[in-house]
Amino acid sequence: MKVVSAVNGKTELYGILGDPIEHTKSPFIHNTLFNEFKLNAVYIPIHVHEGCLEHAVSGLKAQNFSGFNVTVPYKKSIIKYLDDISNDALLMGAVNTVKNINGRLKGYNTDAEGFVRDFKDGLDASFKNKSVLLLGAGGTARALAVKLVSESVEHITIVNRTEQNAQNIVELLRNNYGSIASYIQPDSEKLSCEISKSRIIINTTPAGMSTYLDSTPFDINYVFDENQLVYDVIYSPEKTKFLMQAESYGCKIRNGFGMLINQGVSAFEIWTGKIVPRQLSIELLNIMSK
Known part of the structure; x- marks a missing residue:
């Protein structure tokens, strides 16, 4: 038996909310970046059915998720459940990235x-x-x-x-x-x-x-x-x-494939404060486009 110790009590939690969610490539992007930067974190897809968004956001906040992404159809409706929102996201009228800052959820748009x-x-x-x-x-x-x-x-x-x-x-x-x-x-x-x-x-x-x-x-x-x-x-x-x-x-x-990769890279940088080298972004793009 192989003992797996990759996830433990100190692992930071991240995810993506959407409906549907089966097609998302975001877990590959973020778990690859977590591994590359040797961060104790994991990113998972979260299927949120219609009418359940408020409960889902409350649950992620209660479980102390460090951050999460938002995809269709919730990029606009998520706003009313957040504590803060960046100026750009406010003007854009949509949020696709949320960061938990000392218990307050702040929305950004990295698209x-x-x-x-x-x-x-x-x-x-x-x-x-x-x-x-x-x-x-x-x-x-x-x-x-x-x-x-x-x-x-x-x-x-x-x-x-x-x-x-x-x-x-x-x-x-x-x-x-x-x-x-x-x-x-x-x-x-x-x-x-x-x-x-x-x-x-x-x-x-x-x-x-x-x-x-x-x-x-x-x-x-x-x-x-x-x-x-x-x-x-x-x-x-x-x-x-x-x-x-x-x-x-x-x-x-x-x-738009590179746009998909780079919006994820930008979200990762907001969450972690790490700067992803341009070459690493290009490598991610090349791997995922094959």
Whole structure:
């Protein structure tokens, strides 16, 4: 018999709340990092059924979990059960990372930070003084828009069918940062011009995923410029139809798998105070993408 002593009374507890949760790759990311940094900690998936979120959060707090992640569908609804929330997460309207600080639960959003890290690493480019076309106006688009402002973009143009959702993001940015964003509908005659003058184009819509494999955002046949940088937050499939169109024009492209890894790395850093070397993040990405 082999005696296993990896978990003991001093082991710090972490996890992820979601519904469903079976697909999550977060345990691999965090348990690998705990092992790499020789930390006595363990990370587990926690399936929280509809209507049980408040009880789940109270339970994690009572059991003195050191921190946890939050995934769909609870990134917004978690906020009312937390004691504190970071300014960025408040503006983004969503929390995906929670840290237990002396018995108080504080919420953060690392999704956008994960995106920025992966974009810079994968495409070897910055956002400073560049125009960005943001496709979609959901929670991910809102988080990225707030983060992009802090990266000194020149302007953000949001493309979305539902005007109110897009205008909510535009007004949020204007009220906090000035006239840095605008909105355009996907059927506008001006869209082709907006596409051509944008240096960076980001898809946050579900077009290209599973049941939408043959779709592009808003079912548009995009015409790109080879100097554009095109990012799709979707990571399965590896190349959406949208990315394949961009690649055919010679654009640099990137899917969202690195965003997934780096949001986890950022959460780990918030919880532990450890800094994950860039090379380790790249190694994690390479291992998980095989």
